[in-house]
Amino acid sequence: MTKGEHTRKRILEAAAPIFNQRGYDGSSLSDLMEATGLKKGGIYRHFSSKQELAAEAFDYAWTAWQARVFRLDEKASSIDTLKQLIANFVKYRSSVPGGCPLLNTAVDADDGNSVLRTRAAAALRSWLGQVQSIIEQAKERGETRRAVDSGMVATLIVASLEGALMMSRLQRSDEPLRRIQSHLNGYLEDELMG
Amino acid sequence: MTKGEHTRKRILEAAAPIFNQRGYDGSSLSDLMEATGLKKGGIYRHFSSKQELAAEAFDYAWTAWQARVFRLDEKASSIDTLKQLIANFVKYRSSVPGGCPLLNTAVDADDGNSVLRTRAAAALRSWLGQVQSIIEQAKERGETRRAVDSGMVATLIVASLEGALMMSRLQRSDEPLRRIQSHLNGYLEDELMG
Numbered sequence: 001m002t003k004g005e006h007t008r009k010r011i012l013e014a015a016a017p018i019f020n021q022r023g024y025d026g027s028s029l030s031d032l033m034e035a036t037g038l039k040k041g042g043i044y045r046h047f048s049s050k051q052e053l054a055a056e057a058f059d060y061a062w063t064a065w066q067a068r069v070f071r072l073d074e075k076a077s078s079i080d081t082l083k084q085l086i087a088n089f090v091k092y093r094s095s096v097p098g099g100c101p102l103l104n105t106a107v108d109a110d111d112g113n114s115v116l117r118t119r120a121a122a123a124l125r126s127w128l129g130q131v132q133s134i135i136e137q138a139k140e141r142g143e144t145r146r147a148v149d150s151g152m153v154a155t156l157i158v159a160s161l162e163g164a165l166m167m168s169r170l171q172r173s174d175e176p177l178r179r180i181q182s183h184l185n186g187y188l189e190d191e192l193m194g
Numbered sequence: 195m196t197k198g199e200h201t202r203k204r205i206l207e208a209a210a211p212i213f214n215q216r217g218y219d220g221s222s223l224s225d226l227m228e229a230t231g232l233k234k235g236g237i238y239r240h241f242s243s244k245q246e247l248a249a250e251a252f253d254y255a256w257t258a259w260q261a262r263v264f265r266l267d268e269k270a271s272s273i274d275t276l277k278q279l280i281a282n283f284v285k286y287r288s289s290v291p292g293g294c295p296l297l298n299t300a301v302d303a304d305d306g307n308s309v310l311r312t313r314a315a316a317a318l319r320s321w322l323g324q325v326q327s328i329i330e331q332a333k334e335r336g337e338t339r340r341a342v343d344s345g346m347v348a349t350l351i352v353a354s355l356e357g358a359l360m361m362s363r364l365q366r367s368d369e370p371l372r373r374i375q376s377h378l379n380g381y382l383e384d385e386l387m388g
Contacts, residue, residue, distance in 0.1 A: 021305040025220035098305050103360060107301040110363045111215040111292050121364050155358070155373045160350065163357030166297060167349070169304045170315050179349045 008046045011036050011053070012060040019057045020098035023108045024116060027054070055115050058105050062123045064095035065102070070130065078138030079188050082157070085131070086184050089161050090177045099169050102127070103162050128154045135192075144192040153192065157184060202240045205230050205247070206254040213251045214292035217302045218310060221248070249309050252299050256317045259289035259296070264324065272332030273382050276351070279325070280378050283355050284371045293363050296321070297356050322348045329386075338386040347386065351378060 001009070014035040018027045032043060032053070047053040069088045075081045093100060102123050109116035128151075135150035160180045167176035195203070208229040212221045226237060226247070241247040263282045269275045287294060296317050303310035322345075329344035354374045361370035 023217055023219060023302065025217060026306075099301075104301055106360050106364045107293075107298055108217065110360075112220075117364070124361060124364055152373050152377065155361070155370050156354065156377050159357030159361055159370060159374055160354040161357065162360055163353030163355065164349070166300050166304075166356055167318060167353055170300045170311070170318055176349050176353060179346050180353055183346065183350050 004046070007042075011038065011043060011046055012057050015053055016057040016061040016064075016101075017097045019054050020061055020094075020096050020101050020104055022098075023104070024050075024054050024113055051113070051115050054113075055119050058101055058116060058119050058123075061096045061101035062119075065092075065100065066127075068092040068095055077143050078134050078141060079143060079192060081134055082131070082138075082188055083185055085134070086157065086161065086181050089165075090174075090181050093165055093168075093177070100162060100165055103165060124158070128158055131157055138192070148192050153188075156187070160184065198240070201236075205232065205237060205240055206251050209247055210251040210255040210258075210295075211291045213248050214255055214288075214290050214295050214298055216292075217298070218244075218248050218307055245307070245309050248307075249313050252295055252310060252313050252317075255290045255295035256313075259286075259294065260321075262286040262289055271337050272328050272335065273337060273386060275328055276325070276332075276382055277379055279328070280351065280355065280375050283359075284368075284375050287359055287362075287371070294356060294359055297359060318352070322352055325351055332386070342386050347382075350381070354378065 014037075015027075015032055018031050018035055022031065027050075029040060029043075029050070033039060036043060043053070047056065069085060069092060071088060072081050072084055075084065095101065098104060102120055105116055105120040106124070109120055131154040132150045135144070135148065135153050138144045139146065139148060139150065160183070161177070164176040164180040168174055208231075209221075209226055212225050212229055216225065221244075223234060223237075223244070227233060230237060237247070241250065263279060263286060265282060266275050266278050269278065289295065292298060296314055299310055299314040300318070303314055325348040326344045329338070329342065329347050332338045333340065333342060333344065354377070355371070358370040358374040362368055
């Protein structure tokens, strides 16, 4: 890694929690300067604009999130893999402080900022696609009923986990996430395998 | 209504979509002045601070949301009432432009703004409580299995609808909400009544 690449990475590491906690408009240049220990020129030597910095910081946070939530062992069945994925989400939820970067950025950007919106939409597609392909693999292996709609199941897993995360963060209680984990585990056993 | 009350209501009507779309930090005084057609002094004669205005605008948006989502007919069964509630959420989702005020404010305020966070937490409690009491009523009437956990079912309904709304807004497609509606309707029939 060159010195420039190293500085760029250090800026993203410091900026990602700011954007994830405070949102795009709430993240001021002075917040970013304080977190990185750099002056304005030092930051904008590496990024062309605040929007580019926010978009790269989102990708940084999302990559870190995926590395945790998709850290999956070889399991006896794809259903067990899905259960581990759900458990990982409940356990890790935030890769950087402030909660799930996808949920935060989606809500922050859905009415405006098209660059951030595009990054969040790509992250959502990727997450849904990965969950769906685990279910398709389970179908191919004969571990599920053949009629299972993998798109439907992936939507249910992602929607209910993200909604429960919003509730858990607002209530400062793990209960909503635990309840959804328990529901999804039961659903995977009964509906997919039943 | 006095002239002062009328002006206050007009400010809230105009401010609620700004805060709901742009978030607290993204809503500038000039945005609020433009939307209300008032000068700074004209706005702050009625509200002691931006925070108070944002909190009252949230309550205004939330009351409007509840009036739509909880517009429930007399139904033959409480299960049908729950299905209507879910259909109302899918149909109306935003009471003011920008999506569900609860989801937006929860994500916006969960790391900071404690006044807004408290309002959003109260709104979530109220929503969960109302759903839970419909389920308890269904239990009392013998319309569900006696073992149904009303807190669990209410959590599932709220979490999956809010998560699906985030997905639908990001993808600009009704599909996630429609899928969750279909899942929840099936769940209510199979799990609660089965």
